[in-house]
Amino acid sequence: MHPISERRDEIVGKVGLALGAGSARGWAHIGVIRALTEAGIRVDFVAGTSIGALVGVVYASGKIDELEALVLQLEWKQLLSFVDAILPKSGLVDGVKITNLVRLYVHGGLIEDLPLPFSAVATDLHMGREVVLRDGDIIEAVRASISLPGIFTPVRRNGTILVDGGLVNPLPVRTARSMGADFVIAVDLNSDTVPGRRPRETSGNCYVPTSSIRHYGLRTGSANKIAAFLNEQIHAIDLPVARQIKRWMDKESLPSIFGVLMTSVKIMQAQITTANLQADPADLLIQPKLGHINFVQFDRAGEAIAEGYRATKVALAEWRRRGVIGLIAFLGCGLVI
Numbered sequence: 001m002h003p004i005s006e007r008r009d010e011i012v013g014k015v016g017l018a019l020g021a022g023s024a025r026g027w028a029h030i031g032v033i034r035a036l037t038e039a040g041i042r043v044d045f046v047a048g049t050s051i052g053a054l055v056g057v058v059y060a061s062g063k064i065d066e067l068e069a070l071v072l073q074l075e076w077k078q079l080l081s082f083v084d085a086i087l088p089k090s091g092l093v094d095g096v097k098i099t100n101l102v103r104l105y106v107h108g109g110l111i112e113d114l115p116l117p118f119s120a121v122a123t124d125l126h127m128g129r130e131v132v133l134r135d136g137d138i139i140e141a142v143r144a145s146i147s148l149p150g151i152f153t154p155v156r157r158n159g160t161i162l163v164d165g166g167l168v169n170p171l172p173v174r175t176a177r178s179m180g181a182d183f184v185i186a187v188d189l190n191s192d193t194v195p196g197r198r199p200r201e202t203s204g205n206c207y208v209p210t211s212s213i214r215h216y217g218l219r220t221g222s223a224n225k226i227a228a229f230l231n232e233q234i235h236a237i238d239l240p241v242a243r244q245i246k247r248w249m250d251k252e253s254l255p256s257i258f259g260v261l262m263t264s265v266k267i268m269q270a271q272i273t274t275a276n277l278q279a280d281p282a283d284l285l286i287q288p289k290l291g292h293i294n295f296v297q298f299d300r301a302g303e304a305i306a307e308g309y310r311a312t313k314v315a316l317a318e319w320r321r322r323g324v325i326g327l328i329a330f331l332g333c334g335l336v337i
Contacts (some may be wrong), residue, residue, distance in 0.1 A: 016045040016181025017059075018173045018282065019052030021166030021269055022189025023148075025290040026051025027301040030068045031308030032187050032286055033059055039316055041185075046118045047132075047175040049165040052187070053120040053145035054102060057138060060116040063105035071301040102142050111135050117179055120145040121165030121172045125154060130168040132175055133157075150261055170269040174280045186282035187308070190270040192291040262295040286315045 017036075019029045029052060036043065048056030058067045111118055112135045120133045122144040133141035136157075144155035144162035155162045169175065176184045277285070288311040293300050 011183045013182030014044040014180055016176030016184045017043045018171055018176045018184055018186040019048040019056045020171040020187050020189050021050035021052055023051055023295045024298045025189040025293050025304055026055055027071055027304035028288045028290060028308030029055040029187055031305035032312045033064055035309045035312035045176055045179040045181050046116055047172040049121040049170055049172050050146050053142050057118055057142055058105040060114045060118040061106045062115055067105055074299045074301060102139055106138050109138060111138050111141060119175050119179060121169050121175055122162040123165055123167040125161040125163050166269050171273045173282050183283045185284045188273055188287045189290055190273055191287035192289050193266045284319050286312050
């Protein structure tokens with residue numbers, strides 16, 4: 001039983017924030033954090049997987065406003081500057097340029113020196129187990145957590161090969177609890193990303209501050225442009241394995257290699273998240289509707305942030321409503337709800 005106040009609608013004890021995996025949909029975490037801050041909820045621990053680790057470490061550094069300002073200005077051409085394509089040995093992108101972005105917003109070089117306790121979730125590629133990074137180099141931890149197999153090259157750390165934490169724990173609720181959280185707020189980015197898994201709901205209306213959330217039009221072509229850029233990098237490589245990849249990519253009867261990979265990741269993360277939440281449910285679960293944003297559409301930050309903000313406002317209102325109902329029941333019959 002997690003501690004609650006006598007009012008039944010306030011949080012008592014240490015609060016952990018679990019930020020889930022979801023690639024470009026991860027900008028929604030920024031809107032979630034803004035809504036929680038406006039509600040006066042103080043976070044004591046942050047745990048993040050993949051894009052959740054990237055946003056989470058910037059939040060733990062106290063620089064979330066600066067990151068928001070940057071991502072709201074991103075366009076697909078700027079995104080290509082972060083893609084440092086290499087020979088496809090263990091991944092298509094080295095990730096150095098992306099982690100250099102993180103360096104702009106973190107204080108110091110060690111996780112234990114961050115103003116807010118932080119953990120990043122990665123996967124041990126050889127053992128297939130979860131690895132929680134709570135100390136050591138910040139950039140290395142984030143780089144490991146976002147290393148989606150086949151896209152980013154893995155990270156070597158203490159004799160292990162680390163890849164994206166979303167393979168084993170896309171939503172790090174238990175990680176936040178293990179850090180000492182009494183109450184865990186979790187952000188699930190994959191609740192409606194698999195067609196047919198859950199019916200779409202209407203978004204409803206919610207005020208979004210225009211000073212921080214700008215309206216961005218739909219940019220459905222950005223994902224194709226970035227994928228096309230990676231395709232060109234592969235076609236420029238003249239190796240036997242590369243020639244085989246080219247033949248696969250040229251077959252029009254099947255989805256592209258990136259389409260197959262990204263859809264597979266979405267299905268996997270959605271299924272693992274569902275199972276993990278059943279075993280270890282969050283105390284407050286926030287599920288933004290982000291199925292319309294593709295894996296690499298990082299230039300749709302405005303939409304993702306606004307939806308994260310909206311979903312958090314709705315979740316907080318519902319949680320407080322339940323708290324009032326619980327208090328009435330408690331006062332009426334002496335039962336603890």
